[in-house]
Amino acid sequence: MPAHLGHEEFFTSLTTLLTTTSQKTRGSVYLTQKPLLNTTTSEQPSILIRATDGNTNAPNPKTPQGKKAQSAPPKVKLSTVVSPEELEAFYARYAEVCKAGMTGLKKRDRKKGKAKAKGGAAGKVTKA
Template identity: 65%
Template sequence: MVPHLSNEEFFTSLADLLSKTSQKARGSVFLSQKPLIDGVSNAPPSILIRATDGNTNAPNPKSESKDGKITKKASSKDKIKFSTVVNASDLEAFYTRYADICKAGMTGLKKRDRSKRKAKGKGGATKAAKA
């Protein structure tokens, strides 16, 4: 198990991950957070913040070999994941900087093309055929 990063190390790693993802033609960054509750104290809970690039080493069920067995392709890179714990007293300052880094990292990303999904949802077999 990888230990949690300090807040500064987390911000540096998150900025690097967002910049690498925006430079590639495709990719995802997943951000999650949850409270860390210890049943002992009545203090406000700390928050666990996680970031990952979404790469998994799980085999693709559609990539079967000729004999019908699912084979795991060799991945050239491993999944990047890191986390930090933020105390309740530091949350406001943390979220301010966190939002700034996320906004700065997302400027190079392009918006997903959802036109096919919208056309399909509106009875778009005819609309999709026309396009």
């Protein structure tokens, strides 16, 4: 795995990743964070922040075997380490970048799911 990015480089790459994913018709961005535990000290741990595009290089089982699959772009992996002293400033900027990247999201259509639930429940109602 490549070395961790600096905060500014991480934010720039994350902004690019979010905008390119929102411009596609499909796509996901996975954001994860976890503490980096240091067993030698008892102070507050640093936080590892990761972002990936969810792209896997696994072949699609629905693609016919006769057709050659187009070469998929490599999976994008971004990561940075945030020290406890920098957490508050980092999270403020992180929230701004994430909110700006979510403007291209489409609202989920829930009407289809409700119609199925109503139709299925109405057919099973019986009088006692």
